[in-house]
Amino acid sequence: MKIGFIGLGIMGKPMAKNLLKAGYELVVTTHKQATIDEMVAAGAKGVANGKEVASQCEVVITMLPNSLNVKDAVLGPNGVLEGAKPGSVLIDMSSIDPVETRKIGAAIAEKGMEMIDAPVSGGEPKAIDGTLSVMCGGKKELFDEFEPLLKQMASSVVYVGPLGAGNVAKLANQIVVACNIAAVAEALTFAKKAGTDPELVYKAIRGGLAGSTVMDAKAPMMLSGNFKPGFRIELHIKDLTNALNAAHSISSPVPLTGQVMEMMQFLKAYGHQKEDHSSLLKFYEKVADVSVEPEK
């Protein structure tokens, strides 16, 4: 099966490489020519835009930052829809607003194209290892058809419900991750200001109920002052914006999410938006006037 892949950033590039390794023929495009060249060297075919991708493939995967990028790549000039054949399938693996997912699905359905939303969690290391978690929305029979393809990039692939349900699950994931990182940063800052060694506090609590995948991924980054992304603050702001909009539209209050969103806005105001979301620590360091990171 020939697969199209659009968007070869932090996540898309390793995911596409895993499909190549699994033996799929790939036609790819992204904004950065150097990345297209790298993928061509790895065995993919590189083309200029989504229209060319779709004209050569029955299945097109998108892995783009946000709703507007997906709309642009699919519905915009030289986009997927201009080149797509009736009966072809769009698998959008980006994390976007579920309301926009359904709008894109309706627009492409008019031209006989079908859609699955299949956002992921796990970050760059799991994208490289092919052990992402994928949460899917769309027709169940379409999901069944493409589950084996998704499993080449993931260790967990779960069907959640109709189109948009994958992105609802992803927003739930992002709410939990944001609040969890903030809690870890709050606790380590408190530990430092209380005169203890935050590294030893982390070691002491990580095996108990407070321990979590988030704590083990992010506390070591905070303690070593390493905020290289990973997952950028600006992308998490995008997800929390989508979460707040989606939650408010159905009167489902999300007070903790609102608080962490404001911390992220504070970090953006200080120019930290390109850093990993573990830099939430810097919010606490500033407001508590203490340094948890090692002296530079």
Ligand code: NAD
């Ligand atoms: P990224 O910014 O690194 O990559 C996106 C790529 O898409 C860029 O290379 C950009 O040039 C390209 N692009 C944008 N518009 C395009 C267009 N119209 N046509 C072709 N290429 C285009 O982002 P990422 O970190 O890979 O994230 C992608 C998605 O995955 C986002 O929705 C993000 O929220 C989600 N996600 C990211 C992570 C993570 O840890 N980075 C984890 C889980 C989910």
